[in-house]
Amino acid sequence: MAVSKKILITGATGFIGCELLHYLLPRRDLELVALVRRQSLDIPNAVTQLVIGADPLPGDVATVVHLAGRAHVLKESSSSPIDLYRADNVEFTLSLAREALARGVRRFVFISSIGVNGPCTNGAPFNEESIPAPAADYAISKWEAEQALIELLRGSDMELVIIRPPLVYAGHARGNFRRLMKLVSTGLPMPFAAVKNRRSMISLDNLVNFISLCIDHPRAVNETFLVSDGVDFSTAQIVELLAGGMGKRVLMLPVAPIFMRWCARAVGMRGAFEQLCGSLQVDTDKARDLLGWSPPVSAESAIMQAGRDFRVLQRRR
Numbered sequence: 001m002a003v004s005k006k007i008l009i010t011g012a013t014g015f016i017g018c019e020l021l022h023y024l025l026p027r028r029d030l031e032l033v034a035l036v037r038r039q040s041l042d043i044p045n046a047v048t049q050l051v052i053g054a055d056p057l058p059g060d061v062a063t064v065v066h067l068a069g070r071a072h073v074l075k076e077s078s079s080s081p082i083d084l085y086r087a088d089n090v091e092f093t094l095s096l097a098r099e100a101l102a103r104g105v106r107r108f109v110f111i112s113s114i115g116v117n118g119p120c121t122n123g124a125p126f127n128e129e130s131i132p133a134p135a136a137d138y139a140i141s142k143w144e145a146e147q148a149l150i151e152l153l154r155g156s157d158m159e160l161v162i163i164r165p166p167l168v169y170a171g172h173a174r175g176n177f178r179r180l181m182k183l184v185s186t187g188l189p190m191p192f193a194a195v196k197n198r199r200s201m202i203s204l205d206n207l208v209n210f211i212s213l214c215i216d217h218p219r220a221v222n223e224t225f226l227v228s229d230g231v232d233f234s235t236a237q238i239v240e241l242l243a244g245g246m247g248k249r250v251l252m253l254p255v256a257p258i259f260m261r262w263c264a265r266a267v268g269m270r271g272a273f274e275q276l277c278g279s280l281q282v283d284t285d286k287a288r289d290l291l292g293w294s295p296p297v298s299a300e301s302a303i304m305q306a307g308r309d310f311r312v313l314q315r316r317r
Contacts, residue, residue: 006060007215008033008105010096011067012047013040016111016168020065020208021047033061035068035096057099063107063215064100066093071138071175085141093145097152107159107221109214112146114166114200114226114282115139119274125200125281128224136271146224161214162224166282167275169302170204171309176275181310184242184250191255192236197279199235200228203302206295210287219290226282229299235276241300245307 007024011017012034024030025046032047034040035057039049050057070088097108117126118133134143146162153160169177184190202210210227214220233241236252243250257277264273287293 005029005062005216006031006033006058007063007065008035008050008057008061009065009067010035011069012036013042014067015170015172015174016204016207016211017067018042019170019204020067020211023208024212033058057103057105059103061100061103061105063109064096064105065109065111065211065215066096067111069093070141082137082140085137086144089138089141090145090148094148094152097149097158101153101156101158105158107161107216108149108153109161109163109211110146110149111211112142112162112164113139114164114280116143116146116164117226117282119280120278121281122279125283126226127283128226128286159221161220161222163211163214164224164226164282165202165207166228166280167199167201168204168207169201169306171306171311171313173204173306176272178310179272180239180276181242181307184239184248184307185246185310185314187248187250189251189253190236190239191253191260192234192239192277193252193254195235195257195260195277197234197277198232198281199238199278200232200280200282201238201299202228203295203297203299203306205297205302209296210293213291213293217291223286223290225287225291226284227287227293228282228284229295229297229302230284231299232281233299233303238303241303242307242310245304245309246311 007030009017012021024032033050034043034047035050035052037052043049070085100108115136116132116134116139117130119135132143134140149160206229239250261273264270
């Protein structure tokens, strides 16, 4: 009988971690362990739960997938948010990596963010060779964590894989994508007809598929990857696909982007405007050429499915 490979996942109750657990569960060659802040009924019984600070890492873990951390906060109340981001995204990450290294873990997969490259693109898409230019506190903390991990593991036997996804979406997504779905669901006219941007995103299904590939792919060793659905859309196209999934028709109004930018600044939502109306494109050639990866779900069908799932969730509430 073959010995199962033990995979430890942090952030297993979160948006991505929960989906990754369920994606990997059918694999009989894997034994899954979730590192959690407290025991959770949301984690399947087949998954072993370890509590942070109470249970040590087992000595036979092959790969750690590190998803836990402080995510974007839409309405930040802290007077020094960068300190909170650094505590969760840098210090905890390093503490976990040191313990993994001491326990003989073979590979550490770190889920970073495309924000490390910058908040927007102007012409050329980001790729793995682009000079990092993080702007938001969240992105800065992810960049610092990347650099600290590289330094910690330099010359060691533990392999490092860094993944920088753009916006990750699904019907139950949170944050600005949920706000956009909620807006589309109202059937109100949308002011995006004049917005000629291009945005790379990645569906939750496609991201967990890529993460699962990086768990043990031999050519992923000590590499950084930018990933997306492989097709870039304008905000108007995203809205139309979401509306199609919801069974709605949407009227697009040609409101000047400069006017929308001014309004967003006036109400303190400049970041939301840039995410909706700015361009952010990523080049995924490296993931395709080096690992042979292609997104299993098409971008069009994934966005429409997000709209359908959001409609179902709204009806249940």
